Amino acid sequence: MSLSMTRAEREAFLADLHIGVISIADGEQGPLTCPVWYAYEPGGEISLVTGKTSRKAAALRAVKRVSFLVQSEDLPYKYVSIEGPLTMLEDADLDKDVRPI
Numbered sequence: 001m002s003l004s005m006t007r008a009e010r011e012a013f014l015a016d017l018h019i020g021v022i023s024i025a026d027g028e029q030g031p032l033t034c035p036v037w038y039a040y041e042p043g044g045e046i047s048l049v050t051g052k053t054s055r056k057a058a059a060l061r062a063v064k065r066v067s068f069l070v071q072s073e074d075l076p077y078k079y080v081s082i083e084g085p086l087t088m089l090e091d092a093d094l095d096k097d098v099r100p101i
Contacts, residue, residue, distance in 0.1 A: 010080050011042035014070055022048070023067040024059040031067075032059045038070075045087060052091070060089055 005013065019035045026032040034056060038048040046068060050056045060066070066086050071079035 005078065005080070013072075013078060013080055014040045014046070015042050018070045018072065020046070020048070021069045021071075022056070023069075024056065025063050025065075026055075026059045027062070032056060038068075046082070060086060 020038040021033060022036050023031045023033040032055060036048045036050065036056075038046050040046050050060070064085060065083065068082045069079060071077070
């Protein structure tokens with residue numbers, strides 16, 4: 001049994017409902033690491049919403065790269081870890097970008 005997921009398995013896993021964990025470099029301190037709700041469509045980019053005045057938003061405005069991890073809480077344990085450039089930071093449209101889970 002392979003412990004690695006195929007690309008299709010990773011895409012499907014990310015598209016399922018999970019809580020992600022984002023890690024953002026935060027100046028002279030260690031990275032800011034916190035759980036976030038996120039949205040993902042296979043082949044696309046991960047998107048998330050956070051308050052404009054939050055520490056997380058301030059840290060995001062100051063960096064070019066982030067790390068993101070999504071894991072399952074049940075057996076068999078699985079996770080997908082991503083590291084890459086922050087491609088866009090914009091104000092959310094609450095009617096369009098936020099939906100009940």
